Amino acid sequence: MKASLAFCILAALLAVGACLQCEVCSGPGNDCTGSLQTCTLGEDTCGVALTESTFGGEKMQNIIKRCLTSSLCKDGPMSMSFGTGMTTRTIFACCVGEACRTVNVTVPPADTKPNGRHCLGCYALFSQCSGEITECTGDETQCFQMAESITYGENREQIVMKGCASESFCAQTKVGQWTFGGVTTNLTLVKCTSGEGGVSSG
Template sequence: MDLQISVFLLFILFTAGHSLSCYECMGLNGSCADQKLKTCPSGSLQCESSTAVVQVGDITSKVKAKDCASDCQSGSMNLGTVKATGSCCNTDQCNLQDAPDPSNVPNGKTCFSCENRTGQTCTSILSCSGTEDRCIKATVNFEGQSVSVKGCASKSVCDATTSVSGIVSFSCCEGNMCNGVQSVSQSFLFLCCSLLSYFLLH
């Protein structure tokens, strides 16, 4: 009996004291060569790895990152000038491999994206790629201003429950270019048709 209690207490001690360990790095030159092993804080249940490709004009840069995460979703997002993929796992040191580079293979889906930093012009048509099967629309606080962001995302990114600092609103939809201003355009068109029929019939 005493042996069983001792074994039970030892098991509780080991399971309560075990923390997840993940690799951590921030590779601004497209490589995570200097990754280090890190014991995650309590509440971190997953290890994550991400790869982002930023293209401004002819300049392309790649950023790779790894860390612990409290809530993480594998998937990809494409905002036109920024493409990112993320991989999540939940065992010790499981994020040793880098997240894959974002896919460049179009999947036939199209969404609106914003082509300027202020987010005022969001009429560019973006070809989605890989697993990106949703259109997204978000409002982000950036340097004290609200900026519109639009693009493509995987369903898993849309299903994520994590709230991200600086994001005021975030929504996803299915269907080509469903993240645009079609509802406003349709309302405007309906209003014009109503006015036209009123003048023609009266």
């Protein structure tokens, strides 16, 4: 016990988050419950990520609770638009300890005012991503292009996305691989360019 305590104190001096434990869960809606897991180095807070997606005029929400890097909570909502009425908006809330039991996260309304930027928007599974010119709105001032593979069980999906995105999305989204809730995501491409002055293919 003393050795474990000493390790935690030393780790706390070397890197924030070494002995922090957070509730980990995910699911549809705006709440979930799960077990406590120890955070890795660099993850200095517990947090909640709530995503609201719109597809074909229907809205749905998904929540994730897990260890986070607190820098995620310093930015505003991360938003993307793929054209043809497809959008996602994600808001992060950070908390530690008892505060995590009562933290309430809501996705603020989208700013639908056009900002003068335009990008090619599309979303494709297992195919070339060809779409339409999308008018960017609100804080979505960047054109983005993403490619990822998602593996769950024996199933594997290849996804390509292009569209308008907020600067916070471009700053926080990095190439890499992670597993959460039995689903492995391998993000192989993230590219953002300014949509200023006309149309960009991302």
